Amino acid sequence: MNNKLHCTRTILTVFLKEVKENLRDRRTLTSAFLTGPLLGPLIFVMLINVTLNRELDKAEKPLTVPVIGAEYAPNLLSALKAGGVSPGPAVADPARTVQKMDADVVLRIAPDYGKSWSKGESVQVELFYDSSQRDAGTTVERVSNLIEGYARQQGAMRLVARGLSPSTAWPLKVAKRDQATPQSRAVLMFAMLPYFFVITIFMGGMYLAIDLTAGERERQSLEPLFANPVARWKFLCGKLAAIAVFSTASLLVTLLAFAVVGQFIPAEKIGMELDLGVHFAANVLLLMLPLVLLLAALQSMVAAFAKSYREAQTYLSLLMLVPLIPSALLSFMPIKPQDWMYAVPLLGQNLGIMQLLRGDPVTATQIVLCLAGTSLAALISVLVTMQLYRSERLAISA
C-alpha cells in the first residue's frame, strides 16, 4: 500500500513538473490553446459561409448567360428571361469561354432553328459547360431545366393542338422522393470535422511530446534525470499524462469553439440542421479519450527515435498526415459502416462523429467497440514506447 502510494507520488511529481514547465512556454501554450484548437473552427466557419452563400446566391440571383444566335429563337429566350436567366452578348469561342471560366455556361442556337421549328421537326440547342468546375453545376442545372421545361410545354401545346392528350407522349413520369433529412444533408459538408478534432488533439500534445523526449535529450537533461532512483516507466507515465492533459484541454477548447461557432452557420437556410451542442461535445470527448492516449504514446515513440528537437518536429509533421486517411477515405468513397469498423482507431471515431452529426445516436456496442479498439492500440503503443525508454541509447545525448 505504502509502496503504491509512493509510486503514484513519483508519477505525479513528474507530471506536475512537466505541466508547470510547459505552462511557462509561450510556443506550447499558443499551439495548445490558440492556434491548434481555434484555427480549425475559424477556417471551418469561413469555408461553410462562403459555400453556403454562393449556393444561395446562385439559386436566387438573376443570371446572365452568353447566347450565340439569340435572334433565331426569341420565344425560347423569353422563357429563359421569365425564369430569371437573361441572355448575354454572344461569344466567339464557347468552348474556350467555359474552359477559361469566363462564363459557367454558354447557349448556342443553330441558324436553322426557326426553319426547323416551324416545320415541326425536333431541333437542337447546345449547352457548353465544364463539369469539372464544381462551381458551375448549379448554373448549368438551372439553365438546362428551364430549356427542358420550355420544350415540354411546347410539346404539350402541339399535342393539344392536334387533339391528343399530352400523356400520350409521356406515359411515364418520375416522381423524386428525396429521403435526406436536414441533418444528413449537413453531413456531406461536414465530412472533415472529425479530422479537425484529431488534428487539435495532435497539435495540443505535439510540442510537449517533442520537448519531453527529444527536447530533454537535446538539452542533455535526460542523463541526470535517469540517475534518480526511479524506474524509467514511471517517468514515461508522468510525461504521457502531461501530454494527454494538454491535448484534452485543446480538444475541450475546440469543442467549445465549435459550439459557439455552430450558432453562426446559417445551415437552416439550405435546409440543414446542425447540432454542435453539449450532447455532441460530450459524445465526441468520450470517443476521443483513448485516442488522446494513443496519440500521446505514438508522438513520444516517434520523438524518442529522433536525435534532436528539429528532427522530431519533422517526423511528427509526417505522422500528422496519418489521421487524414480515414477522413479522406470516407469523404471520397462512401462505405456502409459495419460494427467492426468502430474498433479500428481513427476510423471508429470518424464514423461515430459522422453518425452524431447525422443525428443518429451511437449505439452502446459501437461505443464499447470504439473505446476498446483504440484503448488496445494505445496500450500497445505505450508498451512499445516503454521498451524504447529502457534503451541505453536514449539517455545519452552526445
Next chain:
Amino acid sequence: MIEVRDLHKAFGEVKAVDGVSFTARDGEITGLLGPNGAGKTTTLRMLYTLMKPDRGQVLVEGIDAATDPLAVRRQLGVLPDARGLYKRLSARENIDYFARLQGLPEELLATRRDALIEALEMQDIADRRTEGFSQGQRVKTAIARALVHDPRNVILDEPTNGLDVMATRALRQFMTKLKSEGRCVLFSSHIMQEVGALCDRIVVIANGRVVADETPDALREQTGEASLEDAFVKIIGSEEGLAA
C-alpha cells in the same frame, strides 16, 4: 564506498572500458585521471547504472548495481558530464524536482535544499530561472540537485570543466568539505594539478585500462619523478590529452 571490479564495455568494435578495477573509500577523495577519450565518462556511467557493463561488477555500499540498480542510485549523488538543467524552472524548482524524485518528504526537502543553497552560496540565484545562468551557476545548481538527498557517495564527472578560477577554487573547497563529512567522493578530471592537489588516491586510466592506482606521493616515488606532471607522462606513456 564504491568498488569496481574488472569492468568491460565495448561500443561495436571500440573497447571503451577494458578491465577497470578500483575502490573509492569513505572519507577520501578519489580522482579518476586520464586523457580525453580514456574511458572515464563511460566508467562513471556504469557506476550510476545508466549503462550496463558487458562484464564486471559494480558495488556501492555493498549493493550490486546489476541486481538492484534503484538501490544503488539511492546511495549516489551524481553530477554527470551533461548538466542538463530545466531552463524554464528556477534553480530552487530544479532542486525540488530531484528531491521529490528521491522521495524526500516535503519538510526535510525544504531544510536540505536551503542548507545546500547556503553552502554553495547561491542565495542570489535560487529563485531565478536557470536560462542564462553562467557555467558556474549551472554547476552549482546541478550539484545542489545531485546532493539534496544527502548521499554517502558522490560522483562528479569533470566538475571543474568550463569554470573560472574563483568558481574552481570554491568547488574544490566544497569537495574537501564533502570529504570531511565522511563521504566517499569520486571525481574524474583530465587536469593533473587539480587531481594532485585534491586527491587522497589517484586512479589513472588510459585506453580503457587502469595504469596506476596510488596516493600522489607513492605515484612520485614509483616513477622516480619529482613532479607529478612528469610522473603522469611516464605512466601514460605519452603527453597526449593531459592539461597542466
